[in-house]
Amino acid sequence: MSGGEHNARAWGHVVDFFDHERATSAQVYASEWFFLKDLLKDGISVLDVGCAQGGFAGVMAENLKDFRYTGIDISAEMIAKAKTRHPQAEFHHVGESDWSAIAGRQFDLVLVLGILHLHESWRDTIAQAWAHTAGTLLMDLREHEGPTIEDKAVSSFRMDFGGDEAGAAVRLPYVIVNAAEALAVVRRSCDGVSRLSHYGYYHPVSGAAETPVDKVMANVWCAQR
Ligand SMILES: C[S@@+](CC[C@H](N)C(=O)[O-])C[C@H]1O[C@@H](n2cnc3c(N)ncnc32)[C@H](O)[C@@H]1O
Known part of the structure:
Protein backbone atom coordinates (compact mmCIF):
# COMPACT_ATOMS: atom_id res chain seq x y z
CA MET A 1 0.00 0.00 0.00
CA SER A 2 1.37 3.44 -0.87
CA GLY A 3 1.68 6.18 1.77
CA GLY A 4 -1.22 8.04 0.19
CA GLU A 5 -3.44 4.93 0.28
CA HIS A 6 -2.54 4.39 3.94
CA ASN A 7 -3.50 7.96 4.76
CA ALA A 8 -6.79 7.74 2.83
CA ARG A 9 -7.73 4.58 4.75
CA ALA A 10 -6.71 6.20 8.03
CA TRP A 11 -9.26 8.97 7.49
CA GLY A 12 -11.91 6.26 7.06
CA HIS A 13 -11.78 5.80 10.87
CA VAL A 14 -13.11 9.30 11.55
CA VAL A 15 -15.68 9.85 8.78
CA ASP A 16 -18.62 10.05 11.21
CA PHE A 17 -16.84 12.71 13.31
CA PHE A 18 -17.63 15.14 10.48
CA ASP A 19 -21.38 14.35 10.60
CA HIS A 20 -21.68 17.13 13.19
CA GLU A 21 -18.35 18.99 13.18
CA ARG A 22 -16.84 21.73 11.02
CA ALA A 23 -20.02 22.40 9.04
CA THR A 24 -21.26 25.81 10.28
CA SER A 25 -19.79 29.29 10.67
CA ALA A 26 -19.86 28.82 14.45
CA GLN A 27 -17.54 25.80 14.01
CA VAL A 28 -14.93 27.74 12.04
CA TYR A 29 -11.89 28.40 14.23
CA ALA A 30 -11.18 32.02 15.24
CA SER A 31 -7.82 31.93 13.41
CA GLU A 32 -9.60 30.90 10.18
CA TRP A 33 -12.49 33.34 10.56
CA PHE A 34 -9.99 36.18 11.08
CA PHE A 35 -9.27 35.96 7.31
CA LEU A 36 -12.33 34.17 5.97
CA LYS A 37 -14.86 36.78 7.06
CA ASP A 38 -13.36 39.29 4.61
CA LEU A 39 -12.92 36.79 1.76
CA LEU A 40 -16.54 35.69 1.49
CA LYS A 41 -17.89 37.64 -1.49
CA ASP A 42 -20.89 36.75 -3.62
CA GLY A 43 -20.01 35.10 -6.92
CA ILE A 44 -16.72 33.52 -5.76
CA SER A 45 -15.41 30.11 -6.77
CA VAL A 46 -13.99 28.03 -3.91
CA LEU A 47 -11.71 24.98 -3.95
CA ASP A 48 -11.60 23.07 -0.64
CA VAL A 49 -8.64 20.67 -0.49
CA GLY A 50 -9.29 17.96 2.09
CA CYS A 51 -12.96 18.89 2.20
CA ALA A 52 -14.08 15.87 4.32
CA GLN A 53 -17.90 15.91 4.14
CA GLY A 54 -17.89 19.33 2.46
CA GLY A 55 -18.59 21.24 5.66
CA PHE A 56 -17.28 24.50 4.21
CA ALA A 57 -19.96 24.35 1.49
CA GLY A 58 -22.37 24.76 4.41
CA VAL A 59 -20.32 27.63 5.82
CA MET A 60 -20.40 29.36 2.41
CA ALA A 61 -24.16 28.85 2.14
CA GLU A 62 -24.66 30.51 5.54
CA ASN A 63 -22.83 33.62 4.38
CA LEU A 64 -23.31 33.90 0.60
CA LYS A 65 -26.22 33.85 -1.83
CA ASP A 66 -24.11 32.95 -4.85
CA PHE A 67 -20.91 30.86 -4.93
CA ARG A 68 -19.40 27.81 -6.63
CA TYR A 69 -17.81 25.25 -4.32
CA THR A 70 -15.55 22.37 -5.38
CA GLY A 71 -14.24 19.90 -2.81
CA ILE A 72 -11.50 17.29 -3.24
CA ASP A 73 -10.51 14.61 -0.74
CA ILE A 74 -8.40 11.43 -0.63
CA SER A 75 -11.11 9.55 1.30
CA ALA A 76 -13.79 7.96 -0.89
CA GLU A 77 -16.08 7.63 2.15
CA MET A 78 -15.83 11.35 2.95
CA ILE A 79 -16.60 12.26 -0.66
CA ALA A 80 -19.60 9.88 -0.80
CA LYS A 81 -21.10 11.60 2.26
CA ALA A 82 -20.21 15.06 0.93
CA LYS A 83 -22.12 14.42 -2.31
CA THR A 84 -25.21 13.41 -0.34
CA ARG A 85 -25.04 16.38 2.03
CA HIS A 86 -24.30 19.03 -0.60
CA PRO A 87 -25.79 17.89 -3.93
CA GLN A 88 -25.44 21.38 -5.42
CA ALA A 89 -21.63 21.35 -4.97
CA GLU A 90 -18.93 19.58 -7.00
CA PHE A 91 -16.81 16.86 -5.37
CA HIS A 92 -13.92 14.67 -6.51
CA HIS A 93 -12.25 11.72 -4.85
CA VAL A 94 -8.53 12.14 -5.63
CA ALA A 127 2.64 24.29 -4.14
CA GLN A 128 -0.23 22.52 -5.93
CA ALA A 129 -2.84 24.51 -4.03
CA TRP A 130 -1.14 27.78 -5.01
CA ALA A 131 -1.07 26.71 -8.68
CA HIS A 132 -4.87 26.40 -8.46
CA THR A 133 -5.28 29.78 -6.72
CA ALA A 134 -6.49 32.77 -8.74
CA GLY A 135 -6.98 35.00 -5.69
CA THR A 136 -6.36 33.80 -2.13
CA LEU A 137 -4.98 30.64 -0.54
CA LEU A 138 -5.86 29.99 3.12
CA MET A 139 -4.01 27.16 4.89
CA ASP A 140 -2.86 26.17 8.36
CA LEU A 141 0.33 24.72 9.83
CA ARG A 142 1.48 23.64 13.28
CA GLU A 143 4.70 25.43 14.15
CA HIS A 144 7.27 25.84 16.91
CA GLU A 145 10.68 27.40 17.41
CA GLY A 146 12.51 24.04 17.46
CA PRO A 147 13.61 21.92 14.50
CA THR A 148 10.95 20.63 12.07
CA ILE A 149 9.59 17.24 13.16
CA GLU A 150 8.00 15.09 10.48
CA ASP A 151 9.08 11.52 11.34
CA LYS A 152 5.95 9.55 12.20
CA ALA A 153 7.99 7.40 14.59
CA VAL A 154 8.67 10.57 16.63
CA SER A 155 5.47 12.56 16.24
CA SER A 156 2.17 10.94 15.25
CA PHE A 157 -1.58 11.43 15.29
CA ARG A 158 -3.99 8.68 16.43
CA MET A 159 -7.11 8.17 14.37
CA ASP A 160 -9.39 7.35 17.29
CA PHE A 161 -10.50 10.95 17.95
CA GLY A 162 -13.90 10.18 16.41
CA GLY A 163 -14.51 7.39 18.93
CA ASP A 164 -13.46 4.42 16.76
CA GLU A 165 -11.12 2.43 19.03
CA ALA A 166 -9.62 0.58 16.04
CA GLY A 167 -8.22 3.96 14.97
CA ALA A 168 -5.88 4.05 17.99
CA ALA A 169 -3.36 1.85 16.20
CA VAL A 170 -3.60 3.82 12.96
CA ARG A 171 -1.21 6.74 12.75
CA LEU A 172 -0.65 9.76 10.55
CA PRO A 173 2.45 11.92 10.95
CA TYR A 174 1.91 14.94 13.24
CA VAL A 175 4.12 17.43 11.44
CA ILE A 176 5.44 20.38 13.48
CA VAL A 177 7.35 22.84 11.33
CA ASN A 178 10.09 25.18 12.51
CA ALA A 179 8.48 28.64 12.28
CA ALA A 180 11.27 30.11 10.13
CA GLU A 181 11.06 27.14 7.78
CA ALA A 182 7.28 27.56 7.58
CA LEU A 183 7.76 31.11 6.34
CA ALA A 184 10.44 29.98 3.86
CA VAL A 185 8.33 27.10 2.49
CA VAL A 186 5.24 29.26 2.10
CA ARG A 187 7.19 32.05 0.39
CA ARG A 188 8.99 29.62 -1.94
CA SER A 189 5.79 27.72 -2.81
CA CYS A 190 3.66 30.79 -3.43
CA ASP A 191 5.59 32.23 -6.33
CA GLY A 192 4.38 35.74 -7.19
CA VAL A 193 2.51 36.25 -3.91
CA SER A 194 1.68 39.93 -3.44
CA ARG A 195 0.50 39.80 0.16
CA LEU A 196 1.36 37.17 2.76
CA SER A 197 -0.12 37.24 6.28
CA HIS A 198 -0.52 34.82 9.15
CA TYR A 199 -2.51 34.71 12.34
CA GLY A 200 -2.59 32.04 14.98
CA TYR A 201 -2.31 31.10 18.58
CA TYR A 202 0.00 29.10 20.79
CA HIS A 203 -1.79 26.21 22.45
CA PRO A 204 -1.40 22.63 23.70
CA VAL A 205 -1.11 19.98 20.98
CA SER A 206 -4.18 17.98 20.01
CA GLY A 207 -5.20 15.22 22.42
CA ALA A 208 -4.81 12.76 19.54
CA ALA A 209 -1.15 13.71 19.03
CA GLU A 210 1.74 11.66 20.45
CA THR A 211 4.67 14.00 20.16
CA PRO A 212 7.59 15.29 22.24
CA VAL A 213 6.26 18.86 21.87
CA ASP A 214 3.78 20.25 24.46
CA LYS A 215 2.55 23.36 22.69
CA VAL A 216 2.40 24.50 19.08
CA MET A 217 1.58 27.65 17.19
CA ALA A 218 -1.52 26.84 15.15
CA ASN A 219 -0.99 29.30 12.33
CA VAL A 220 -3.35 30.17 9.50
CA TRP A 221 -1.55 31.57 6.46
CA CYS A 222 -3.25 33.82 3.92
CA ALA A 223 -1.43 34.12 0.57
CA GLN A 224 -2.87 36.52 -2.00
CA ARG A 225 -1.93 37.04 -5.65
C1 LIG B 1 -9.07 17.05 9.61
S1 LIG B 1 -10.00 16.79 8.15
C2 LIG B 1 -10.23 18.49 7.68
C3 LIG B 1 -11.53 18.72 7.00
C4 LIG B 1 -11.77 20.18 6.65
N1 LIG B 1 -10.79 20.70 5.74
C5 LIG B 1 -11.79 21.03 7.89
O1 LIG B 1 -10.89 21.86 8.08
O2 LIG B 1 -12.70 20.84 8.68
C6 LIG B 1 -8.86 16.25 6.93
C7 LIG B 1 -9.51 15.81 5.60
O3 LIG B 1 -8.54 15.97 4.58
C8 LIG B 1 -8.42 14.80 3.80
N2 LIG B 1 -7.03 14.76 3.36
C9 LIG B 1 -5.94 14.46 4.10
N3 LIG B 1 -4.82 14.61 3.36
C10 LIG B 1 -5.22 15.00 2.13
C11 LIG B 1 -4.54 15.33 0.92
N4 LIG B 1 -3.22 15.25 0.83
N5 LIG B 1 -5.26 15.71 -0.16
C12 LIG B 1 -6.62 15.79 -0.08
N6 LIG B 1 -7.32 15.47 1.02
C13 LIG B 1 -6.64 15.10 2.12
C14 LIG B 1 -8.86 13.67 4.74
O4 LIG B 1 -9.35 12.56 4.02
C15 LIG B 1 -9.93 14.35 5.59
O5 LIG B 1 -11.21 14.22 5.01
Whole structure:
Protein backbone atom coordinates (compact mmCIF):
# COMPACT_ATOMS: atom_id res chain seq x y z
CA MET A 1 0.00 0.00 0.00
CA SER A 2 1.37 3.44 -0.87
CA GLY A 3 1.68 6.18 1.77
CA GLY A 4 -1.22 8.04 0.19
CA GLU A 5 -3.44 4.93 0.28
CA HIS A 6 -2.54 4.39 3.94
CA ASN A 7 -3.50 7.96 4.76
CA ALA A 8 -6.79 7.74 2.83
CA ARG A 9 -7.73 4.58 4.75
CA ALA A 10 -6.71 6.20 8.03
CA TRP A 11 -9.26 8.97 7.49
CA GLY A 12 -11.91 6.26 7.06
CA HIS A 13 -11.78 5.80 10.87
CA VAL A 14 -13.11 9.30 11.55
CA VAL A 15 -15.68 9.85 8.78
CA ASP A 16 -18.62 10.05 11.21
CA PHE A 17 -16.84 12.71 13.31
CA PHE A 18 -17.63 15.14 10.48
CA ASP A 19 -21.38 14.35 10.60
CA HIS A 20 -21.68 17.13 13.19
CA GLU A 21 -18.35 18.99 13.18
CA ARG A 22 -16.84 21.73 11.02
CA ALA A 23 -20.02 22.40 9.04
CA THR A 24 -21.26 25.81 10.28
CA SER A 25 -19.79 29.29 10.67
CA ALA A 26 -19.86 28.82 14.45
CA GLN A 27 -17.54 25.80 14.01
CA VAL A 28 -14.93 27.74 12.04
CA TYR A 29 -11.89 28.40 14.23
CA ALA A 30 -11.18 32.02 15.24
CA SER A 31 -7.82 31.93 13.41
CA GLU A 32 -9.60 30.90 10.18
CA TRP A 33 -12.49 33.34 10.56
CA PHE A 34 -9.99 36.18 11.08
CA PHE A 35 -9.27 35.96 7.31
CA LEU A 36 -12.33 34.17 5.97
CA LYS A 37 -14.86 36.78 7.06
CA ASP A 38 -13.36 39.29 4.61
CA LEU A 39 -12.92 36.79 1.76
CA LEU A 40 -16.54 35.69 1.49
CA LYS A 41 -17.89 37.64 -1.49
CA ASP A 42 -20.89 36.75 -3.62
CA GLY A 43 -20.01 35.10 -6.92
CA ILE A 44 -16.72 33.52 -5.76
CA SER A 45 -15.41 30.11 -6.77
CA VAL A 46 -13.99 28.03 -3.91
CA LEU A 47 -11.71 24.98 -3.95
CA ASP A 48 -11.60 23.07 -0.64
CA VAL A 49 -8.64 20.67 -0.49
CA GLY A 50 -9.29 17.96 2.09
CA CYS A 51 -12.96 18.89 2.20
CA ALA A 52 -14.08 15.87 4.32
CA GLN A 53 -17.90 15.91 4.14
CA GLY A 54 -17.89 19.33 2.46
CA GLY A 55 -18.59 21.24 5.66
CA PHE A 56 -17.28 24.50 4.21
CA ALA A 57 -19.96 24.35 1.49
CA GLY A 58 -22.37 24.76 4.41
CA VAL A 59 -20.32 27.63 5.82
CA MET A 60 -20.40 29.36 2.41
CA ALA A 61 -24.16 28.85 2.14
CA GLU A 62 -24.66 30.51 5.54
CA ASN A 63 -22.83 33.62 4.38
CA LEU A 64 -23.31 33.90 0.60
CA LYS A 65 -26.22 33.85 -1.83
CA ASP A 66 -24.11 32.95 -4.85
CA PHE A 67 -20.91 30.86 -4.93
CA ARG A 68 -19.40 27.81 -6.63
CA TYR A 69 -17.81 25.25 -4.32
CA THR A 70 -15.55 22.37 -5.38
CA GLY A 71 -14.24 19.90 -2.81
CA ILE A 72 -11.50 17.29 -3.24
CA ASP A 73 -10.51 14.61 -0.74
CA ILE A 74 -8.40 11.43 -0.63
CA SER A 75 -11.11 9.55 1.30
CA ALA A 76 -13.79 7.96 -0.89
CA GLU A 77 -16.08 7.63 2.15
CA MET A 78 -15.83 11.35 2.95
CA ILE A 79 -16.60 12.26 -0.66
CA ALA A 80 -19.60 9.88 -0.80
CA LYS A 81 -21.10 11.60 2.26
CA ALA A 82 -20.21 15.06 0.93
CA LYS A 83 -22.12 14.42 -2.31
CA THR A 84 -25.21 13.41 -0.34
CA ARG A 85 -25.04 16.38 2.03
CA HIS A 86 -24.30 19.03 -0.60
CA PRO A 87 -25.79 17.89 -3.93
CA GLN A 88 -25.44 21.38 -5.42
CA ALA A 89 -21.63 21.35 -4.97
CA GLU A 90 -18.93 19.58 -7.00
CA PHE A 91 -16.81 16.86 -5.37
CA HIS A 92 -13.92 14.67 -6.51
CA HIS A 93 -12.25 11.72 -4.85
CA VAL A 94 -8.53 12.14 -5.63
CA GLY A 95 -5.28 10.33 -4.96
CA GLU A 96 -2.81 12.07 -2.65
CA SER A 97 -0.91 14.61 -4.80
CA ASP A 98 -3.04 13.69 -7.85
CA TRP A 99 -5.21 16.65 -8.66
CA SER A 100 -5.84 15.77 -12.32
CA ALA A 101 -9.59 16.00 -11.61
CA ILE A 102 -9.22 19.80 -11.53
CA ALA A 103 -6.37 20.14 -14.02
CA GLY A 104 -5.95 23.62 -15.48
CA ARG A 105 -8.54 25.22 -13.20
CA GLN A 106 -8.05 28.13 -10.81
CA PHE A 107 -10.35 29.31 -8.04
CA ASP A 108 -10.87 32.67 -6.33
CA LEU A 109 -10.42 31.11 -2.89
CA VAL A 110 -8.54 27.91 -2.08
CA LEU A 111 -8.86 26.36 1.40
CA VAL A 112 -6.31 23.85 2.74
CA LEU A 113 -7.41 23.52 6.36
CA GLY A 114 -6.66 20.80 8.88
CA ILE A 115 -4.53 18.62 6.60
CA LEU A 116 -1.01 20.01 6.11
CA HIS A 117 0.22 18.89 9.56
CA LEU A 118 -1.17 15.40 8.92
CA HIS A 119 0.53 14.17 5.76
CA GLU A 120 4.06 13.66 4.50
CA SER A 121 3.81 15.52 1.17
CA TRP A 122 2.57 18.78 2.73
CA ARG A 123 5.10 20.94 0.89
CA ASP A 124 3.90 19.60 -2.46
CA THR A 125 0.28 20.18 -1.39
CA ILE A 126 1.00 23.87 -0.71
CA ALA A 127 2.64 24.29 -4.14
CA GLN A 128 -0.23 22.52 -5.93
CA ALA A 129 -2.84 24.51 -4.03
CA TRP A 130 -1.14 27.78 -5.01
CA ALA A 131 -1.07 26.71 -8.68
CA HIS A 132 -4.87 26.40 -8.46
CA THR A 133 -5.28 29.78 -6.72
CA ALA A 134 -6.49 32.77 -8.74
CA GLY A 135 -6.98 35.00 -5.69
CA THR A 136 -6.36 33.80 -2.13
CA LEU A 137 -4.98 30.64 -0.54
CA LEU A 138 -5.86 29.99 3.12
CA MET A 139 -4.01 27.16 4.89
CA ASP A 140 -2.86 26.17 8.36
CA LEU A 141 0.33 24.72 9.83
CA ARG A 142 1.48 23.64 13.28
CA GLU A 143 4.70 25.43 14.15
CA HIS A 144 7.27 25.84 16.91
CA GLU A 145 10.68 27.40 17.41
CA GLY A 146 12.51 24.04 17.46
CA PRO A 147 13.61 21.92 14.50
CA THR A 148 10.95 20.63 12.07
CA ILE A 149 9.59 17.24 13.16
CA GLU A 150 8.00 15.09 10.48
CA ASP A 151 9.08 11.52 11.34
CA LYS A 152 5.95 9.55 12.20
CA ALA A 153 7.99 7.40 14.59
CA VAL A 154 8.67 10.57 16.63
CA SER A 155 5.47 12.56 16.24
CA SER A 156 2.17 10.94 15.25
CA PHE A 157 -1.58 11.43 15.29
CA ARG A 158 -3.99 8.68 16.43
CA MET A 159 -7.11 8.17 14.37
CA ASP A 160 -9.39 7.35 17.29
CA PHE A 161 -10.50 10.95 17.95
CA GLY A 162 -13.90 10.18 16.41
CA GLY A 163 -14.51 7.39 18.93
CA ASP A 164 -13.46 4.42 16.76
CA GLU A 165 -11.12 2.43 19.03
CA ALA A 166 -9.62 0.58 16.04
CA GLY A 167 -8.22 3.96 14.97
CA ALA A 168 -5.88 4.05 17.99
CA ALA A 169 -3.36 1.85 16.20
CA VAL A 170 -3.60 3.82 12.96
CA ARG A 171 -1.21 6.74 12.75
CA LEU A 172 -0.65 9.76 10.55
CA PRO A 173 2.45 11.92 10.95
CA TYR A 174 1.91 14.94 13.24
CA VAL A 175 4.12 17.43 11.44
CA ILE A 176 5.44 20.38 13.48
CA VAL A 177 7.35 22.84 11.33
CA ASN A 178 10.09 25.18 12.51
CA ALA A 179 8.48 28.64 12.28
CA ALA A 180 11.27 30.11 10.13
CA GLU A 181 11.06 27.14 7.78
CA ALA A 182 7.28 27.56 7.58
CA LEU A 183 7.76 31.11 6.34
CA ALA A 184 10.44 29.98 3.86
CA VAL A 185 8.33 27.10 2.49
CA VAL A 186 5.24 29.26 2.10
CA ARG A 187 7.19 32.05 0.39
CA ARG A 188 8.99 29.62 -1.94
CA SER A 189 5.79 27.72 -2.81
CA CYS A 190 3.66 30.79 -3.43
CA ASP A 191 5.59 32.23 -6.33
CA GLY A 192 4.38 35.74 -7.19
CA VAL A 193 2.51 36.25 -3.91
CA SER A 194 1.68 39.93 -3.44
CA ARG A 195 0.50 39.80 0.16
CA LEU A 196 1.36 37.17 2.76
CA SER A 197 -0.12 37.24 6.28
CA HIS A 198 -0.52 34.82 9.15
CA TYR A 199 -2.51 34.71 12.34
CA GLY A 200 -2.59 32.04 14.98
CA TYR A 201 -2.31 31.10 18.58
CA TYR A 202 0.00 29.10 20.79
CA HIS A 203 -1.79 26.21 22.45
CA PRO A 204 -1.40 22.63 23.70
CA VAL A 205 -1.11 19.98 20.98
CA SER A 206 -4.18 17.98 20.01
CA GLY A 207 -5.20 15.22 22.42
CA ALA A 208 -4.81 12.76 19.54
CA ALA A 209 -1.15 13.71 19.03
CA GLU A 210 1.74 11.66 20.45
CA THR A 211 4.67 14.00 20.16
CA PRO A 212 7.59 15.29 22.24
CA VAL A 213 6.26 18.86 21.87
CA ASP A 214 3.78 20.25 24.46
CA LYS A 215 2.55 23.36 22.69
CA VAL A 216 2.40 24.50 19.08
CA MET A 217 1.58 27.65 17.19
CA ALA A 218 -1.52 26.84 15.15
CA ASN A 219 -0.99 29.30 12.33
CA VAL A 220 -3.35 30.17 9.50
CA TRP A 221 -1.55 31.57 6.46
CA CYS A 222 -3.25 33.82 3.92
CA ALA A 223 -1.43 34.12 0.57
CA GLN A 224 -2.87 36.52 -2.00
CA ARG A 225 -1.93 37.04 -5.65
C1 LIG B 1 -9.07 17.05 9.61
S1 LIG B 1 -10.00 16.79 8.15
C2 LIG B 1 -10.23 18.49 7.68
C3 LIG B 1 -11.53 18.72 7.00
C4 LIG B 1 -11.77 20.18 6.65
N1 LIG B 1 -10.79 20.70 5.74
C5 LIG B 1 -11.79 21.03 7.89
O1 LIG B 1 -10.89 21.86 8.08
O2 LIG B 1 -12.70 20.84 8.68
C6 LIG B 1 -8.86 16.25 6.93
C7 LIG B 1 -9.51 15.81 5.60
O3 LIG B 1 -8.54 15.97 4.58
C8 LIG B 1 -8.42 14.80 3.80
N2 LIG B 1 -7.03 14.76 3.36
C9 LIG B 1 -5.94 14.46 4.10
N3 LIG B 1 -4.82 14.61 3.36
C10 LIG B 1 -5.22 15.00 2.13
C11 LIG B 1 -4.54 15.33 0.92
N4 LIG B 1 -3.22 15.25 0.83
N5 LIG B 1 -5.26 15.71 -0.16
C12 LIG B 1 -6.62 15.79 -0.08
N6 LIG B 1 -7.32 15.47 1.02
C13 LIG B 1 -6.64 15.10 2.12
C14 LIG B 1 -8.86 13.67 4.74
O4 LIG B 1 -9.35 12.56 4.02
C15 LIG B 1 -9.93 14.35 5.59
O5 LIG B 1 -11.21 14.22 5.01
